[in-house]
Amino acid sequence: MSDDAQSADSLAEQGTDDELIRRWKSGEQRAATLLVERHAGSVARFVTSLGVQHDVEDVVQDTFVRAFGSIDGFRGESQLRTWLFTIARRLVLDARRSERRRGEQVEVQDSDARTDFDPLDVMVADESERRMHGAVARLTPTQRQVFSLRVGEGMSYKEIADAVGTTEGAARVHYHNAMRAIKELLDD
Amino acid sequence: MTDCSDGAVRDLLPDLVHDRLEPDVRRRVDAHVLGCSDCQQEVELLVALRKSLRRGPVMDVGAIASAIPAYRASRRSWGGWRAAAAVVLLAVGGTSVAVLQRERDTGRDSAISTVVPVVRGAAPMAQATPAPLPLAIDEPSRELVIGNPAIDELDDRELSTLLAGLETIEALPSPDEDRPADLQVRAPAGTD
Numbered sequence: 001m002s003d004d005a006q007s008a009d010s011l012a013e014q015g016t017d018d019e020l021i022r023r024w025k026s027g028e029q030r031a032a033t034l035l036v037e038r039h040a041g042s043v044a045r046f047v048t049s050l051g052v053q054h055d056v057e058d059v060v061q062d063t064f065v066r067a068f069g070s071i072d073g074f075r076g077e078s079q080l081r082t083w084l085f086t087i088a089r090r091l092v093l094d095a096r097r098s099e100r101r102r103g104e105q106v107e108v109q110d111s112d113a114r115t116d117f118d119p120l121d122v123m124v125a126d127e128s129e130r131r132m133h134g135a136v137a138r139l140t141p142t143q144r145q146v147f148s149l150r151v152g153e154g155m156s157y158k159e160i161a162d163a164v165g166t167t168e169g170a171a172r173v174h175y176h177n178a179m180r181a182i183k184e185l186l187d188d
Numbered sequence: 189m190t191d192c193s194d195g196a197v198r199d200l201l202p203d204l205v206h207d208r209l210e211p212d213v214r215r216r217v218d219a220h221v222l223g224c225s226d227c228q229q230e231v232e233l234l235v236a237l238r239k240s241l242r243r244g245p246v247m248d249v250g251a252i253a254s255a256i257p258a259y260r261a262s263r264r265s266w267g268g269w270r271a272a273a274a275v276v277l278l279a280v281g282g283t284s285v286a287v288l289q290r291e292r293d294t295g296r297d298s299a300i301s302t303v304v305p306v307v308r309g310a311a312p313m314a315q316a317t318p319a320p321l322p323l324a325i326d327e328p329s330r331e332l333v334i335g336n337p338a339i340d341e342l343d344d345r346e347l348s349t350l351l352a353g354l355e356t357i358e359a360l361p362s363p364d365e366d367r368p369a370d371l372q373v374r375a376p377a378g379t380d
Contacts (some may be wrong), residue, residue, distance in 0.1 A: 024259055025259045025261075027258070027259070029256075029258060032253055032256045033250070036249050036253045037253075038248040040252055041242075041244060041247060042245050044245050045242065045244040054247075056245045057245065057247055057252070058247060058272050061252045064252055066258055068256045072261070086260075115235045118232060129236070129240045133240060137239065149240055150202050151202050151237050152241030152242055154205070154206025156203075158193075172199070175202075176198075179291065183189045183191075186189070186233075
């Protein structure tokens, strides 16, 4: 049985996100733990794709605390995961604005792209995988975010647009530009 | 590595890798990929990239979950609406009481006093003393009255004809009834 099939079975046993939210609201704290277990990895990867190098877990924790604190504002129009990404992105941008006000140099725009950033370098042992990581790390921040969500998380362009704060069309263009850039980098 | 020319299929390859395609679309994409070496290579690359991208920092789920407080129903928005409704009710009620009180105090005069400003510009009431009106329209006012460039281009004779035509229009108020005879649009000098 594949990992995907196993996780699908596990999700079916635990219940959907909406069911777990209902259970948490009715007082079952373990439902919150299951939701964290289900989405913390995705949120952490997304936060990493935003260029956060340190305190990733703090950002993830803040994201969940904010999300659960305003869960009544979650209308279910998007997936819970997309909503978590939106909150995480806002937290990261707010932190960067604060850092900017303090005069620290941070990555915010495409023009500020740090092409040498790869927090996962130390974790990647395989040479071909290291090259892939290197290629992804050389994308612009927006391309990297979109590509990570499309390929790493399997999100639709609509979900990506909601999470990243852009349009579906722009997300599609960013994905294809990123794919072309990665192919060229790997062919070199 | 080259790109397949079928952009629509290439667009769906990440969904194929994540098994997110509807069955009929999946069959169509599968059939294309089987016969397309470019797409086969791209799918292989996407599978490898997906595996690579899904590596990430390991999160302490217990620590994160322990920071989440127990659910407490949000009352802020409902309380806000109630406060807003209370303010509106107080404002409307207070205004109504003030108006009623004022009408009671002033009687019919209040009704007249509230009507007079609305009909400002109508003929003055018989008992009212009319304010003195200017005897003639001064030069800037005249510019306002006949400031239309098309009119400015008319010569004196055409203007006289136009003014004579205006006199015959019945819809215009008669100058003799409502205003002093001196309050006429002054014709340009030299037309008499």
